[in-house]
Amino acid sequence: ARRWWKQEGMSRREKKKQEDATLADGAAEAPARQERESTVFEEYYSMQQLLGEDQKSWAAFLRCLCTPLPVTFRINRNLHSEELVSKCLEEAALILHPSPEDLQQEPGVTLAHPKRLEWCDGYQLGVSRTSLKHGQSAYVQSLRTWLMRWGTLPTRAGTITSAGVITRQEVSSMVPAALLGIESHHIVLDLCAAPGSKTLQALDGLYSTVGQGEEPLGGIVANDIDERRAYGLAARARPVGSFAKNLMIVCHKAQKIPNIHAEGDESAGSFDRILCDVPCSGDGTLRKDTKVWKLWDPLFGIKIHRLQVQIAMRGLALLKVGGLMAYSTCSFNPIEDEAVVADLLRRCKGSVELVRSDDLLPDLKRGRGFSSWKVIDDDLEEHKTYEELESKPHASRKKHLFCRSMWPPGKGEKFPLDRCIRIYPHLQDTGGFFVALLRKVAPLPQQTEKIPREPAGPRTEEARYQHLRYQPVSKSCLSKFGKDLMLSKEDTKALAKNLYCRSSQATSVSWITHGMKKLFVDSQDSKALKTVWGGVKVCDWDRRGGFYFLRQEGLPLLRRFLSKEREIEVEESDMRLILDRCHEPTGESDLSKKARRRLKDMEPGQCVVSTRVKDEGSSRRDEREVCIVAHVEQLGEGPMLCLRMRTSPLEAQLIAQTRLCRTAASAASSSSHRPVFPSSSYEVTCRGLPFSSTEDDIVTFFGECKNLEAGDVSILLDARQRPSGEATVKLRSVEDLHAALSCNRNMMGERYVEVFEHRKRRAEEEEAVEESIKKPKTLPPPPTPPARTNTAAAPAGDVRASLLKGVKLRSL
Known part of the structure; x- marks a missing residue:
């Protein structure tokens, strides 16, 4: 869940400077331990008896909060082809199963061995986010490159920078979607979806029960209030390709999202499963965001309690009878957790029940929900009841923040709040999390508060994003x-x-x-x-x-409708050549005889280039088909074949090159952790460089690019022949391209440097421009205009004359 409160303190630039100053060769974790102290946090949860009276558990809990959170990821096994997932895991054979020498980083520092998480199809690594970013050992660098290549990173400038086979996601945040048991026929709503890890998990679950050749009947609707985050979610979902056809992304306030196809009755509901990961104070994320220690305040949970109830009630109103909703927060505070669940049960009057989940996810270590808790203000003063708070005159400035639903249920209310799930960091080396699984057993009572539908206001031209209906x-x-x-x-x-x-x-x-x-x-x-x-x-x-x-x-999606006449079957060597050149045209003289014969009969236009590959020693039955979109163009004397993909060379590699693999034994026997790709030439553009930087400085900046030399760097000059702060860098492999793009927004001196992929113009366009410069075309002389006369001839056969605009007409 996203923290709702505004973070104050250091700017992004100041934080980056402090991290770079603290970290030296990836050794220590930043920031320092003294920044992780917060007596207010400890006193508050000590008063709440978060872990009961067990002092050993409380000490282990605090110790765990002072350690960095390990990196975890989940495999999107159902959103990609089987061979692509196999290729991903083959490359990670030495990464997920390292030797003791690989885990030895420096004298006295040894990384933990990666752990397999069966219940969520994921892994928990032995490195933290900071160690992964700044580590210099061969193992950490290989791990970083592999995660970037196969992860679900956002796209930039229309290019895919990762394959999307794995999603980096914290273990505890995988629990809500796993509890819902999403199947192929379910319509699922993610109320607060961005950044999208739970959405992709739900989409993966949608395809988990689909048979061979079948399509899911359900779909995923992902919502977020922030337009930028919603578009970022769309960019993150793009690497899954055609599997995103069951995904819809909308932008609404979660408490006012419209009931799209329930006719008249707001309590009828539209969705089979709902993910309700509401905004919260976020104190469960202390291990990865140390600013929470300094900024945390007991009033954070008090201020957001009402909004959480509104969002959860709207989710229950949109839920079908018999459907399930997972209410979750990344907070330890019972005001945001059990108090909200109790108020939901109170408002729904028996139409919603709290589901027992002890038999679900048996490998997950968890704690039980609270049946009683304390309401404490920012002065760490406890208020027994709401009436007691109202009677205290000194608390007048705080009274408007509290409401009756924050206190524990009364004697006449028996809610099974112990069925809620609490995830503590020290149990499984995770973050803090809270989940409650709710089932709607009957329509909501008419007396419950209805949230008015958000009116569709006028769209102004100044709006950055236009919401257009399909x-x-x-x-x-x-x-x-x-x-x-x-x-x-x-x-x-x-x-x-x-x-x-x-x-x-x-x-x-x-x-x-x-x-x-x-x-x-x-x-x-x-x-x-x-x-x-x-x-x-x-x-x-x-x-x-x-x-x-x-x-x-x-x-x-369209392959079965395309004509077979527009398909060119080539050899595997031809496919590798086309992928290696990507946007550059591939002439028929460079192709095999089989491809040349087919190309000669092809008219200019779009086509599909396909080939069949198989592992060594396998039968024809085990062959795989690789297809890419290309365009046949008439260039020069004969037809030439060139890719017509509005994507980067990297995306072409990720789409098809990963399928052109050999046996798993050859990948496992490789002594290097890094994947090997065909050699090629790629370019990146650097913007924001210090004006005094040299080619050697830029090579040092891209330290992870192993094959980069000073001659590959071209510093761009302005009109006065002075350094413009931009440069182009030529790279020889996709691996170096990955490493270069990972340096985006890194510091060089006192400046942030932007790194993005360089889009070269097509070769024929450059040649056309050069030809026009060398041989400029001579324009024909302008035609001689006819002489103006004061009179004009009338049409033939007309003997009458008239005056038009003062010009006399004459008859013939």
Whole structure:
């Protein structure tokens, strides 16, 4: 859950300087231990008897809070092909199962061995986030490179920087989605979704029960109040490719999200499962954010209690009868945890029950929920009852912050709050977390408070993001779409029911499943939705060329509709050559005879390049097919084949190159931890460099790029031939490209340096520009204008004359 309170203190630049000054060669953890002291925090939870009267557990709890949180990740096994997941784990064979020598970092410092988490299909590593970022040992560097390559990092400038096979996620935050037991037919709502780790976990669960060749009937709706975070969630979901067709991202206040397809009755509900990870004080994240120690205050939980109740009640109103909702926070405070759950049970009057979850996730160590607790203000003064607080005159400035629902249930109220789950850091080396599993057994009573639907206000031109409804593609755009992709009229008509766009121009076309579009696009109530992103983009409009081009992520969805005449089957060596060159054109002279014969019969336009690969010693039955989108163009004397992918070379590698693998034994026998890729030339651009920096300084800045030399760096000059603060760097491998992109926003001297991938112009465009400079075309002389006369001839056969604008007409 996201902390709602505003953090004060050091700026981002000051924090970065302090971390860099504290860390030397990745040795110590920052910040220092004295910054982790907070007597207010300890006294408050000591008064609450967080761990009872067991002093040993309390001491172990405090000791664990002073240690850094280990890095954990989960495998998105159902959101990728089996061979891609196998390739990911093969590369990690020496990382997830290291030798004792690998874990030995320096004299006296040994990393813990990675642990397998069966219940969430994940791993808990022996390094912290800070050690992973600043560690200099070969093992840590290999681990960092592997996580960047296979993780779900946000995209930049339309490029995918990671494969999305694994998701870095804290162990305790995996519990809510695991408890819900999401299946393929469930409609799931994530009320406070960003940054999206739980959303991807729910999407992975949606595909977990799908059979071979089947599609899930359900879908995921991810909501967040912040537009930037919502768009960041969309970028994080893009690496899963066509599996995101069951995902819809909206932007609303969680307590006012509209009930999209319940007709009239607000208590009917629309969703089978709901993730309600509400904003909270966040004191369960002390191990990874040390600022909480200094800024924590007992009033944080008091101030946000009402909002948490409102969001949870809205979630229950949207839940179907028989559905499950997981209410969760990353806080230890019972005011935010058990007090909210008790108020929900009180308001719902028997229509909602607290589910016992002892038999669920048996490998998870947990604590029970509280049945009683204390209400304490910021002066650490306890208030027995709400009436007692009202009677104290000195507490007048605080009275408006409290409400009756913060106190424990009365004698007549018997709520089984011990069924709640409390996760303490010292039990399994995790963060702090609270989860309550609720089931809706009947419609909510009419007396419960209804949250008014958020009105759709006027959209101003100044708004940064425009929320446009998805609409069917118009007939003219659909006809152009089918023509550019060379589809038959029958196939184009069959595809129309799944193709949607967000504007009448249809600059991009998205594929949305039938179940999702019926509920969230075609429904009359869906007009109230502020949709940020939905489905999978299958095509984009090329404004320069004036045609639709197929995107790589849309290929699995449209492959069966594409004509076999537009498919070129090549050898594995040809595929490696095309991927290695990526945007550069590949002439027919560079291809095998089989590909050349097929290319000669191909007309210019889009095509699918495919090949079949198999591991050494395997049969034809075990072969895998690799497909990429390309474009045949007439360049020079003969046709040339070049990729028409609006992506980076890195994305092309991640999409197809990972499938061109050999046996697992060859990967396991490699002495190096790092994966090996075909050699190629990539470029990155550096912006914000110190003006006094040299080529050697830039090489030192990219210290993790092993093959980088000073001759590969080109410092750009301005109009006065002075350093402009920008430079381009040539890299020889995808691995070095990963390492270079990881240096983005790192310090060089006193300045932050931006690093992003350089987009080179296509070769033919550069040649055309050079030719126009060398041989400028001579323009023909302008035509001689006719002489002006004061009179004009009248049409033939007309003997009459008239005056027009003062000009006399004459008859012939």
